[in-house]
Amino acid sequence: MDHRCEHDAAASVGLKGSALAQALDQAGSRCDSDGQRLTAPRRRVLELLLGAEGPVKAYDLIAAFGVDGEAAKPPTVYRALEFLERQGFAHRIESLNAYVACRLGADTHAAAFLICDCCGATREIEPAGADVLVASAGRDGFVVTNLTVEAHGLCAACRAS
Amino acid sequence: MDHRCEHDAAASVGLKGSALAQALDQAGSRCDSDGQRLTAPRRRVLELLLGAEGPVKAYDLIAAFGVDGEAAKPPTVYRALEFLERQGFAHRIESLNAYVACRLGADTHAAAFLICDCCGATREIEPAGADVLVASAGRDGFVVTNLTVEAHGLCAACRAS
DNA sequence: GCTGGAAGTGTTATGAAATAACATTACATC
DNA sequence: GATGTAATGTTATTTCATAACACTTCCAGC
Structure with a gap:
């Protein structure tokens, strides 16, 4: 989304160094125990997502993929994203055409997002009320x-200023 | 979405003839009283959406725009869609990259969709539980x-077969 | 009725997002 | 080490959406 303000509200701080390494290792372990493989390109894409401060566009991942600055081919990244989503390590944000690492850690789960249209900050939350909707649909x-x-709108910081 | 089955469940029947004309006139009236203009291209796109049986891709609208079978230029249709969304006459379905006429008639409102991944049927419903989410976000x-x-899933018809 | 500004449209071109199709390589297991 | 499956590499293309600028329409105020 377009940032209309100058707040650089980092809603989700990007992981670095050992925290990043640890998160990647955890993901690797979970893949192992699920009979899945966190291969190099998948790991790399997850690394980029975890290190980012917010939603990342696919083509930004593609551009940043190579450690040497060399871009990846689109299918490489899209396949990795598909895998990460399937395993619950990442989410696609439809209204932004962008991707984020899952910040709620739990197994595959429903997610909801609060997206500030002013500063771009995006927070993943538990989807309050989702049970009501699912139940309502089920009745049909x-x-x-x-x-x-x-949910798009304005975060507290942007409203204040 | 890809139709995996042969059910042609028409969840929302396309309007035709006088029903269509009436719906368009109603939209025109509401624009008038809101100080908005339902110009020719806007009216035409709304007509196509109302006449469709489900979500329509932007480029299908572009292709079908001309009554003589001639296509429109993309900006023509995208602008019309933007207007129709703004006025609450249409919704964009993010997870499908497609558009539907609003079937709930009310003024600008929150919408929710049940999308059958099997037959493609898409139903607009009142977003049950949305109040909970909005309230929860508000507390933050x-x-x-x-x-x-x-909500993606399987409709009753597709589950049955 | 002229005029100036805002809203809307037409048109060309381009940018951004995603996938199809097919060749090749890794990996487990028998 | 043969075999089948999963994953990756690579080229090309398709699909989706908007930028930029010229032109027209509409209407409020003079």
């Missing part, structure tokens, strides 16, 4: 397998 | 201006 015979909840 | 100082809720 509709089974929800995947739920997208994205 | 976040003011929601726009809410996207899209």
Whole structure:
């Protein structure tokens, strides 16, 4: 989204150094125990997402992929993103065409996002009220397998200024 | 979304003839009283959306725009869509990159969608539980201006077969 | 009725996002 | 070490959306 203000509210701080390494190792372990493989490109994309301060566009990942500054081919990154989403390590934010590392750590889960249209800060939250919607849909015979909840608006910091 | 089954569940029947004309006139009246203009291209795009049986891709609108079969230029349709969304006559479905006419008639409102990944049927519903989410966000100082809720899954018909 | 500004449209071109298709390589397991 | 599956590499293309600028329409105020 377009940043209309100058606040650089870093809602989710990017991981660095040992914290980053630890998060990656955790992801690796979880893949192992799930019979999945956190291969090099997948690990690299997750690393980029975890290190970022907010949602990242696919083509920014593509550009940043190579440690030497060399870009990846689009399918490389899109495949990795698909895997990371499937495993619950990352989420796609539909209304931004962007991707974030999952910050709630739990297993595959429904996610919701608060997206400040002013500073761009994006916070992942538990989707309050989702159970109500799923139940309501269920009464109509509709089974929800995947739920997208994205709330745009203004964060506290941007409202204050 | 890809239709994986053969059900052609028409969740929202496309309007035709006098029903369509009436819906368009109603939209025109509401624009008048709101100081807005339902110009020719806007009216045409709304007509296409109302006549469709489900979500429509922007480039399908572009292709179908000319009554003589001639395509429109992309900005023509995208501008019209932007207007229709702003006025609450249409919604964009982020997870499909597609657009639908609003079926709930009310003024600008939050919308939610149940999208069957099998037959493609898409139903607009009142976003049950949205109040909970908005309230929850509000407690954190976040003011929601726009809410996207899209539930993917299986509709009753597709589950049955 | 002229005029000036805002809103809307037409048009060309381009940018951004995502995937199709097919060749090749890694990896487990038998 | 043969075999099948999963994952990756690579080229090309398709799909989705907007930038930029010229032109027209509409209407409020003179």
